[in-house]
Amino acid sequence: MLTSDTVSRSDIEDFLYHEAALLDRWQLDDWLLLLTEDAEYEVPSTDAPFAKNGEALFLIADDITRIRARVKRLQDPEAHAESPRSRTRRMISNVRLTKRVENRLHVAANFSVYRFRYGYEVRHFVGHYHYELLLGNGVFKIQKRRAILDNTELGPQGAVSFIL
Amino acid sequence: MTSETYIIDDPDNLMFKLNRRALADPGVLENERTKIFDKSWIYCGHASEIPDPGDFETRTVCGRPVIFCRGEDGEVRVFLNSCTHRGAQVCRERSGNAKRFYCFYHGWTFGCDGSLKAVPAEDSYPPSFDKTNFALKLVPRAESYRDFWFISFNSEIISLEEYLAGAKEYIDLVVEQSPSGCMEVIEGTQEYDIRANWKLLVENSFDDYHLVSTHKTWLDYMKDSGVEIRPPKGQGLLLPTHGIGKNLGNGCAVIDNINFRGRPVAKWISIYGEDAKEEIDAIRAELVDRLGEARAARVADTNRNLVIFPNLVINDGSSVTIRAFWPEASDRMKVTAWALGPKEESKSARARRLDSFLTFYGPGGFATPDDVEALESVQQGLKSWQEVQWSEMTRGIDKEGEQLNTDELHLRTFWRQWNKLMTVGNA
Numbered sequence: 001m002l003t004s005d006t007v008s009r010s011d012i013e014d015f016l017y018h019e020a021a022l023l024d025r026w027q028l029d030d031w032l033l034l035l036t037e038d039a040e041y042e043v044p045s046t047d048a049p050f051a052k053n054g055e056a057l058f059l060i061a062d063d064i065t066r067i068r069a070r071v072k073r074l075q076d077p078e079a080h081a082e083s084p085r086s087r088t089r090r091m092i093s094n095v096r097l098t099k100r101v102e103n104r105l106h107v108a109a110n111f112s113v114y115r116f117r118y119g120y121e122v123r124h125f126v127g128h129y130h131y132e133l134l135l136g137n138g139v140f141k142i143q144k145r146r147a148i149l150d151n152t153e154l155g156p157q158g159a160v161s162f163i164l
Numbered sequence: 165m166t167s168e169t170y171i172i173d174d175p176d177n178l179m180f181k182l183n184r185r186a187l188a189d190p191g192v193l194e195n196e197r198t199k200i201f202d203k204s205w206i207y208c209g210h211a212s213e214i215p216d217p218g219d220f221e222t223r224t225v226c227g228r229p230v231i232f233c234r235g236e237d238g239e240v241r242v243f244l245n246s247c248t249h250r251g252a253q254v255c256r257e258r259s260g261n262a263k264r265f266y267c268f269y270h271g272w273t274f275g276c277d278g279s280l281k282a283v284p285a286e287d288s289y290p291p292s293f294d295k296t297n298f299a300l301k302l303v304p305r306a307e308s309y310r311d312f313w314f315i316s317f318n319s320e321i322i323s324l325e326e327y328l329a330g331a332k333e334y335i336d337l338v339v340e341q342s343p344s345g346c347m348e349v350i351e352g353t354q355e356y357d358i359r360a361n362w363k364l365l366v367e368n369s370f371d372d373y374h375l376v377s378t379h380k381t382w383l384d385y386m387k388d389s390g391v392e393i394r395p396p397k398g399q400g401l402l403l404p405t406h407g408i409g410k411n412l413g414n415g416c417a418v419i420d421n422i423n424f425r426g427r428p429v430a431k432w433i434s435i436y437g438e439d440a441k442e443e444i445d446a447i448r449a450e451l452v453d454r455l456g457e458a459r460a461a462r463v464a465d466t467n468r469n470l471v472i473f474p475n476l477v478i479n480d481g482s483s484v485t486i487r488a489f490w491p492e493a494s495d496r497m498k499v500t501a502w503a504l505g506p507k508e509e510s511k512s513a514r515a516r517r518l519d520s521f522l523t524f525y526g527p528g529g530f531a532t533p534d535d536v537e538a539l540e541s542v543q544q545g546l547k548s549w550q551e552v553q554w555s556e557m558t559r560g561i562d563k564e565g566e567q568l569n570t571d572e573l574h575l576r577t578f579w580r581q582w583n584k585l586m587t588v589g590n591a
Binding site (some may be wrong): 053073 | 353355357378382384385389498503511514518523530533
């Protein structure tokens with residue numbers, strides 16, 4: 001069984017690729033199952049990428065309750081910003097296990113997310129993720145998931161109306 | 165009626181129509197730049213962004229790069245960010261603290277008061293060359309009201325206070341949330357584009373008529389969190405509480421609503437959690453103590469969406485946001501949104517304020533993305549402006565006296581001022 005002592009980068013990559021595939025396919029209920037009961041999802045503002053939640057204005061700073069509310073909203077056809085839904089395609093790379101404390105794994109990964117909607121030009125979100133994964137019974141769960149944009153402003157990317 | 169007519173404003177015949185050309189014709193924007201933006205007071209920044217001598221923020225206002233800074237003498241100044249030698253920007257950082265502004269192109273150096281301090285190899289200039297003639301150029305006018313700094317490229321414009329007119333009291337209501345009267349811009353800026361005409365965001369920012377249909381998912385979220393969102397029966401309201409629209413003068417207008425959506429200062433709702441009750445009670449008690457019951461109720465129990473003509477919105481609702489926006493093209497704008505809070509606020513109250521902000525506002529909020537979608541959808545629809553020529557804006561026009569927040573008096577107020585400025589000097 002996979003443990004924090006035996007875990008390899010490719011195990012983590014497999015997990016992140018699986019997550020990306022669920023999000024690109026809008027299987028949001030399945031995505032929720034990857035999260036712990038106290039998970040957090042954050043996207044800091046572009047001019048304060050390393051700020052602490054609670055002290056600075058973010059673009060997204062969800063606890064698990066609001067993550068679930070976000071998913072519920074996104075599944076409602078009256079979430080107009082994503083109705084019709086965007087097509088997204090996530091490229092995840094440069095995956096690194098940066099710290100390992102017992103069963104908690106700190107993982108960094110780069111992302112390049114393309115968002116297409118209507119006939120508009122592609123909206124390209126570039127940055128890196130910081131994850132804190134918990135490994136238990138051979139299964140990864142996401143406890144913290146922070147998407148840090150390199151875009152100096154959201155600008156033409158517009159809204160972060162999908163799960164980045 | 166010619167195609168040059170932007171609005172049909174005929175209250176006697178209960179008619180108010182907007183020519184969609186004002187929103188869709190690319191030719192209109194050039195006139196707006198000279199007749200609206202260069203003639204009005206335009207928001208530049210908040211004093212709290214540059215608290216100490218040498219602090220600066222660079223930004224683009226009315227298409228000009230400016231430096232909003234505090235000199236060694238403590239005075240706030242706004243300079244055009246262009247070297248008086250050959251034009252390069254003398255400051256290319258977004259913000260910081262500087263003793264000098266240095267133009268890297270040829271090495272001219274300016275003080276924080278704008279004065280030209282040093283010129284490399286100055287002896288090659290003719291004897292008539294005088295450094296005092298080459299200070300950084302100040303914007304023609306810069307004035308502030310309660311730490312909100314505005315600039316104008318119209319040197320003849322009336323004073324800022326006169327211009328703000330009835331909007332001043334609404335700014336007061338924001339500032340009075342701080343026991344010391346010091347509000348501060350919080351770290352973290354939301355900057356995003358909308359593929360729509362900038363005036364559509366003016367309309368949207370204080371249009372409560374759209375709330376129920378555009379923001380159904382946000383209202384559901386409020387309901388799921390235990391907030392009452394049903395309108396009371398028999399009062400003709402779309403929303404749970406009563407609200408009004410008001411003309412504040414000079415194109416400024418507001419919607420002023422009894423709160424149902426919670427306020428960090430100081431109206432508890434279930435989303436804040438039971439733990440927050442005690443602190444919100446204490447914040448409210450301080451307000452009552454300082455301002456008296458009636459004024460405290462006004463600060464704490466009402467929320468306001470304020471438009472300061474032409475492009476500044478202060479939304480004092482689920483949180484306080486300053487939002488300024490700029491046309492990039494007739495069908496595209498850049499939006500900058502800041503969060504504002506009392507300087508002395510506790511860590512827990514600050515966190516609550518920021519959390520409350522994100523439930524509604526911003527590009528990742530539960531409401532703003534749907535506003536963006538609505539505006540972008542309007543802009544697409546407006547491509548037929550030559551065939552479907554007029555938009556209808558008559559809600560409440562036949563009412564004597566008070567108008568609802570879901571009426572359109574406030575929208576008409578903006579458009580009347582816009583039309584006045586755009587058509588001034590026309591035969």
